[in-house]
Amino acid sequence: MQHIEFYNGNTMPQLGLGVFRVENDDTAKDAVKHAIVNGYRSIDTALIYGNEEHVGLGIKEGIAEAGITREDLFITSKLWLTDYGQDNVAAGYQKSLDSLGLDYLDLYLIHWPGTDEAVMIDTWKGMEALYEAGKVKNIGVSNFTEDNLETLKAHTSIKPVINQVEFHPYLTQRNLRNYLASENIQAESWSPLMNAEILTDETVNDIAQELGKSPAQVVIRWNIDHGVVTIPKSITPHRIDENLNVFDFSLSTEQIERIDALNQDRRIGPNPVEFNG
Numbered sequence: 001m002q003h004i005e006f007y008n009g010n011t012m013p014q015l016g017l018g019v020f021r022v023e024n025d026d027t028a029k030d031a032v033k034h035a036i037v038n039g040y041r042s043i044d045t046a047l048i049y050g051n052e053e054h055v056g057l058g059i060k061e062g063i064a065e066a067g068i069t070r071e072d073l074f075i076t077s078k079l080w081l082t083d084y085g086q087d088n089v090a091a092g093y094q095k096s097l098d099s100l101g102l103d104y105l106d107l108y109l110i111h112w113p114g115t116d117e118a119v120m121i122d123t124w125k126g127m128e129a130l131y132e133a134g135k136v137k138n139i140g141v142s143n144f145t146e147d148n149l150e151t152l153k154a155h156t157s158i159k160p161v162i163n164q165v166e167f168h169p170y171l172t173q174r175n176l177r178n179y180l181a182s183e184n185i186q187a188e189s190w191s192p193l194m195n196a197e198i199l200t201d202e203t204v205n206d207i208a209q210e211l212g213k214s215p216a217q218v219v220i221r222w223n224i225d226h227g228v229v230t231i232p233k234s235i236t237p238h239r240i241d242e243n244l245n246v247f248d249f250s251l252s253t254e255q256i257e258r259i260d261a262l263n264q265d266r267r268i269g270p271n272p273v274e275f276n277g
């Protein structure tokens with residue numbers, strides 16, 4: 001598994017399993033377990049997904065069956081807006097730990113910036129306190145704009161290690177990625193497959209044919225070749241395997257540019273500037 005390194009020296013697998021919209025039952029447990037047993041080392045969940053209990057069971061069973069330890073895994077969860085505010089962050093974090101059955105997370109994210117700047121700053125201060133107390137390995141953000149990150153920079157002291165944002169061939173986020181690179185903040189993509197919509201794109205399918213790979217593998221590899229951390233979701237065992245199988249090829253510069261050119265600045269999720277839960 002290929003890793004990226006954060007500015008603080010810690011590392012993260014560049015590819016992981018996302019579990020948004022996965023039921024909190026054996027579906028989540030089996031997908032997470034299958035992923036771990038078959039080589040995944042990173043899992044991305046969130047309190048609001050409502051599946052942390054069964055994701056946690058999948059982690060536990062996956063560790064046992066793969067013969068690895070908790071330290072071999074990189075587990076991410078996210079603070080939801082109802083737990084914003086400096087004084088609420090620790091309790092929000094504890095809720096996720098309890099549900100997952102874990103005693104620490106590798107990465108904890110503020111899920112959305114929200115529309116109240118003062119609350120956003122105050123909440124980040126709560127994240128800093130968790131990190132400084134050694135309760136979480138890394139702290140980061142999700143859905144933050146350049147303006148949000150500049151605000152944090154002006155008012156707080158610890159820089160987020162990562163910003164997880166919507167990113168796929170129809171929303172290539174060039175300006176935001178350039179800004180993140182200049183600040184040494186890692187970019188991470190959510191809905192990298194555009195919730196499967198991108199898999200029917202003609203250019204993606206042409207390149208898949210050229211390479212003898214699937215459309216999903218082409219798009220995931222395009223994330224990897226851009227240096228982005230990516231977390232495609234699947235509950236289907238053969239797709240979970242397929243999505244991990246992207247480290248024995250790469251795209252040519254010309255193929256990367258053809259996919260980059262598909263950009264339409266088109267979101268499938270909310271616009272972070274307006275979203276408040």
Ligand SMILES: NC(=O)c1ccc[n+]([C@@H]2O[C@H](COP(=O)([O-])OP(=O)(O)OC[C@H]3O[C@@H](n4cnc5c(N)ncnc54)[C@H](OP(=O)(O)O)[C@@H]3O)[C@@H](O)[C@H]2O)c1
Nearest residue numbers: 018019020190191192193194195196216232233234235236
């Ligand atoms: N921070 C945020 O605000 C935020 C927002 C959205 C998502 N996320 C994170 O990002 C993760 C990924 O995003 P997402 O779940 O929205 O969607 P996604 O990963 O872009 O797409 C998932 C869809 O693609 C299908 N799929 C997966 N691999 C495939 C393959 N090889 N061939 C054909 N179809 C395939 C899946 O089907 P099956 O499952 O049926 O196989 C599912 O319907 C989430 O799970 C979550 O962890 C974060």
